[in-house]
Amino acid sequence: MSISKEVKRITTHVLQRMKNEGEKISMLTAYDYSLAKIVDAAGIDMILVGDSASNVMAGHETTLPITLDQMIYHAQSVVRAVKKSFVVVDLPFGSYQGNSRRALESAIRIMKETGGHGVKLEGGAEIQESVTRILSAGIPVMGHLGLTPQSIYKFGTYTVRAKEKAEAQKLKSDAKLLEELGCFGIVLEKIPATLAREVAESVQIPIIGIGAGPDVDGQVLVLHDVLGLTKDFHPRFLRRYMDLYDGIKGAVEQYISDVKSVDFPNANEKY
Ligand code: KIV
Numbered sequence: 001m002s003i004s005k006e007v008k009r010i011t012t013h014v015l016q017r018m019k020n021e022g023e024k025i026s027m028l029t030a031y032d033y034s035l036a037k038i039v040d041a042a043g044i045d046m047i048l049v050g051d052s053a054s055n056v057m058a059g060h061e062t063t064l065p066i067t068l069d070q071m072i073y074h075a076q077s078v079v080r081a082v083k084k085s086f087v088v089v090d091l092p093f094g095s096y097q098g099n100s101r102r103a104l105e106s107a108i109r110i111m112k113e114t115g116g117h118g119v120k121l122e123g124g125a126e127i128q129e130s131v132t133r134i135l136s137a138g139i140p141v142m143g144h145l146g147l148t149p150q151s152i153y154k155f156g157t158y159t160v161r162a163k164e165k166a167e168a169q170k171l172k173s174d175a176k177l178l179e180e181l182g183c184f185g186i187v188l189e190k191i192p193a194t195l196a197r198e199v200a201e202s203v204q205i206p207i208i209g210i211g212a213g214p215d216v217d218g219q220v221l222v223l224h225d226v227l228g229l230t231k232d233f234h235p236r237f238l239r240r241y242m243d244l245y246d247g248i249k250g251a252v253e254q255y256i257s258d259v260k261s262v263d264f265p266n267a268n269e270k271y
Pocket of ligand 1: 029048049050051052053090187189210220222
């Protein structure tokens with residue numbers, strides 16, 4: 001039996017065992033109670049309450065506008081639904097950068113008010129102090145390197161990161177640093193697959209990829225993309241498992257038509 005099937009709850013220790021024994025880790029985002037309940041019941045190992053909620057739930061162009069209070073609201077809804085998965089909550093833009101005291105306060109609010117199991121921060125050496133302070137409070141921290149959407153205005157584009165030697169070198173040393181500081185895992189987003197493999201082989205902690213190829217310890221995707229709820233997002237790394245956009249649109253069109261024609265409600269659908 002797989003490790004993830006044999007345990008009652010996924011913990012950082014279970015995730016580490018999975019890496020050690022070569023069992024891939026599955027991770028998806030969720031932002032609300034109803035979908036989190038389904039994702040958890042399906043047996044996902046980790047749920048990310050991602051700041052991508054800013055895009056897919058609130059319709060913002062970037063992840064920058066979402067607030068700590070809004071992340072807490074989403075995380076509370078998700079945690080209420082979860083029985084087994086390990087829930088990681090993103091610290092949003094402005095809640096940790098350049099101020100390690102604020103970083104700790106933000107992380108403590110997330111842990112206290114949501115019941116989430118850990119937090120994720122974007123960046124390497126530049127956020128070392130924040131990571132150290134949060135870890136000193138006993139809060140599990142996940143790193144996030146490569147394409148870090150909170151820095152989109154610095155990058156200027158959402159294209160593949162770390163193709164150049166200098167950036168690849170910094171990414172590798174940031175991954176080592178995050179491991180040494182005590183992070184329990186790292187997300188690598190949109191980087192060359194060969195670089196992701198090198199990183200996964202060079203550190204002991206689990207590396208979860210998104211657009212980072214197959215040779216890492218697990219994969220994460222945005223649930224709304226996987227379900228085909230988003231129509232206008234087609235990165236090469238995305239695999240859609242459903243077309244819910246058209247499915248939902250068709251159902252709503254049928255409902256409208258049934259209401260207009262008084263087909264709904266019928267004799268069995270009234271009191
Ligand atoms: O917010 C998010 O959904 C993320 C994933 C893309 C890893 O950080």
